[in-house]
Amino acid sequence: MSEIETELRDALHAAVAGARPPVDLMELVHQRRSSRRSHAAVGTMLVALAAAALVGGVLGGARTSAPREEPGTSPGPGGSHTRTPSQSPFPGLRGWVRHTDSKGDSIGTPATWHVGAFPALAAPTVLWVVSTGPVPNGGRCAPTAALRKLPANGALFEVMEYLSLTAQRVSEPYAFPPRGSKLGLGSNGGPYECWGVKTHLVVFQDGGRYFQVQTVFGRAASAALRKQVMRSLNTLHVAPLPAHEQPAALCHSGKWTFCSEAAWVYQVVSAARVTQLGNLGTRAISGLASNRSFALWTTGGGVSLTGSRCHHVPGTSACRVGQRIAWRVHGLIVWIESAASPYSTTPVRPGLPGRPALKRLIAASMRIGLPRK
Amino acid sequence: MGDDSSESFEEFVRGRSAYLFQLALLLSGRNQADAQDLLQMALERAWRRRRNISRDGSPEPYVRQTLVNASIDRWRGLRRRAECSLESAEAIAATGDPIGLIARRDQLIRSLGALPPRQRAVLVLRYWEDLSEVETASVLGCSVGTVKSQASRGLARLRELSELPAGAAGRAEVRNNNE
Numbered sequence: 001m002s003e004i005e006t007e008l009r010d011a012l013h014a015a016v017a018g019a020r021p022p023v024d025l026m027e028l029v030h031q032r033r034s035s036r037r038s039h040a041a042v043g044t045m046l047v048a049l050a051a052a053a054l055v056g057g058v059l060g061g062a063r064t065s066a067p068r069e070e071p072g073t074s075p076g077p078g079g080s081h082t083r084t085p086s087q088s089p090f091p092g093l094r095g096w097v098r099h100t101d102s103k104g105d106s107i108g109t110p111a112t113w114h115v116g117a118f119p120a121l122a123a124p125t126v127l128w129v130v131s132t133g134p135v136p137n138g139g140r141c142a143p144t145a146a147l148r149k150l151p152a153n154g155a156l157f158e159v160m161e162y163l164s165l166t167a168q169r170v171s172e173p174y175a176f177p178p179r180g181s182k183l184g185l186g187s188n189g190g191p192y193e194c195w196g197v198k199t200h201l202v203v204f205q206d207g208g209r210y211f212q213v214q215t216v217f218g219r220a221a222s223a224a225l226r227k228q229v230m231r232s233l234n235t236l237h238v239a240p241l242p243a244h245e246q247p248a249a250l251c252h253s254g255k256w257t258f259c260s261e262a263a264w265v266y267q268v269v270s271a272a273r274v275t276q277l278g279n280l281g282t283r284a285i286s287g288l289a290s291n292r293s294f295a296l297w298t299t300g301g302g303v304s305l306t307g308s309r310c311h312h313v314p315g316t317s318a319c320r321v322g323q324r325i326a327w328r329v330h331g332l333i334v335w336i337e338s339a340a341s342p343y344s345t346t347p348v349r350p351g352l353p354g355r356p357a358l359k360r361l362i363a364a365s366m367r368i369g370l371p372r373k
Numbered sequence: 374m375g376d377d378s379s380e381s382f383e384e385f386v387r388g389r390s391a392y393l394f395q396l397a398l399l400l401s402g403r404n405q406a407d408a409q410d411l412l413q414m415a416l417e418r419a420w421r422r423r424r425n426i427s428r429d430g431s432p433e434p435y436v437r438q439t440l441v442n443a444s445i446d447r448w449r450g451l452r453r454r455a456e457c458s459l460e461s462a463e464a465i466a467a468t469g470d471p472i473g474l475i476a477r478r479d480q481l482i483r484s485l486g487a488l489p490p491r492q493r494a495v496l497v498l499r500y501w502e503d504l505s506e507v508e509t510a511s512v513l514g515c516s517v518g519t520v521k522s523q524a525s526r527g528l529a530r531l532r533e534l535s536e537l538p539a540g541a542a543g544r545a546e547v548r549n550n551n552e
Contacts, residue, residue: 002528004528004531004532004535005500005528007477007478007481008481008485008496008500008528008531009500009501010478011477011478011479011481011482011485012399012482012485012496012497012500012501013501014478015398015399015403015478015482016395016398016399016403016501019391019394019395019398020390020391020394021390021391021393021394021409021412022405022409023409024387024390025386025387025390025393025394025412025413025416026383026386026387026416029386029413029416029417029420254475254478254479256475256479281403281405283475283479283483299475299476300476342406
């Protein structure tokens with residue numbers, strides 16, 4: 001076998017390793033059959049809806065990384081959606097209990113609070129709904145029945161995990177910062193999809209898994225209750241994925257969007273006020289500025305850029321390399337290339353960013369340091 | 374629909390969904406939306422013929438063939454496709470550099486996406502599916518000679534696209550520092 005054949009074989013296997021369909025394929029078949037009379041392309045609609053929700057989320061400031069699915073469409077690799085937590089006293093916290101589910105994930109709460117699972121969503125998966133009030137089942141894609149029962153002086157939060165809505169487990173892993181030493185509530189924004197009310201929202205990754213927490217306080221909730229909610233959130237313990245499923249391993253296997261460099265590019269894009277349009281699979285983040293969509297990614301700095309069309313900018317040189325723009329920063333090379341939007345519904349045209357957006361991107365890349373690996 | 378053929382077909386789809394999706398992804402140039410459309414089209418077609426298919430054994434060969442043919446027909450019917458730049462700026466990876474390796478593989482896959490659909494299908498079947506030339510010819514409904522020539526042309530084009538544009542005038546040059 002020639003070198004190119006070997007390389008191609010490796011590249012093909014790496015390109016789709018672990019990829020799983022985002023929805024139950026039989027559902028697609030049945031949907032297409034039921035809509036054949038109206039000639040609706042359900043698959044395209046699903047993707048368009050997903051894209052619209054994602055773009056809407058990005059443009060609207062929401063951080064939901066994927067549209068929500070109802071059960072029966074995609075169980076994801078996490079398996080069961082029905083979680084039956086067990087309770088035990090929480091060591092060191094009198095009056096608190098620890099709720100542990102079958103996967104080994106746990107959270108501590110005051111014993112008087114109510115904890116329920118919310119099985120009406122398949123993706124993302126709801127791990128816990130915790131409220132100072134009752135937690136009845138109900139709600140299409142948010143715990144709205146529990147919200148309705150929330151006392152004015154109460155609090156409710158939901159912990160969700162993003163599972164395999166896309167082939168790479170989560171569509172935008174770089175948008176989830178590593179969980180810090182202290183988990184906060186996040187900013188209060190919205191009203192968010194499904195909830196219909198403003199919520200605090202925070203996203204993070206822990207143990208190779210991707211989480212989102214949304215919290216609502218009653219209008220008369222006390223500062224002490226807020227502290228208790230934060231304390232409860234910080235008792236959240238999640239079972240880590242095996243090493244080979246951790247982001248570092250996925251990065252090493254060729255899925256760039258799982259690399260820490262992708263998280264850095266995401267920060268740079270945000271700081272440069274460039275709209276993030278999702279990504280092009282696992283190879284690049286897609287950006288949008290002045291109605292032009294483009295791809296951004298990094299490679300190692302082990303190559304030299306020598307071109308006749310390099311322009312000095314403070315701290316580096318931006319080079320035109322064929323159809324691409326590249327510059328060196330923090331030992332990496334950042335690449336930008338014209339690329340169609342990943343969302344066919346987004347009315348933009350592929351193109352390189354204009355000079356102002358490019359300057360902002362370069363400046364932000366110089367300013368923002370690479371995350372520690 | 375609770376007959377045996379329905380159940381076995383659903384069982385096949387659920388059991389092989391990852392494989393089918395991966396194949397569709399490669400055939401569609403790694404475009405998830407297109408892959409999903411392709412799968413939907415192919416599976417729905419297979420579902421309608423499930424009774425006949427199940428009489429012949431596993432639905433997999435039929436579904437694979439439908440998927441491959443649908444991918445070729447689909448691109449044939451499209452008037453215009455998004456152009457992919459195939460500049461090979463970061464083609465040479467630094468040895469042992471995983472990011473460089475990623476870039477190299479990425480470029481190969483992107484180059485693959487730029488090949489004519491039949492050539493792409495031949496390469497996917499030969500090098501991802503590991504089908505023999507005879508098996509590939511059977512899936513594509515063409516001669517072994519055609520498979521050979523398509524594979525040869527496809528590989529040559531990939532080699533061409535992924536090589537450094539040495540001495541390309543007016544173009545930035547990218548060199549490996551380690552050289």
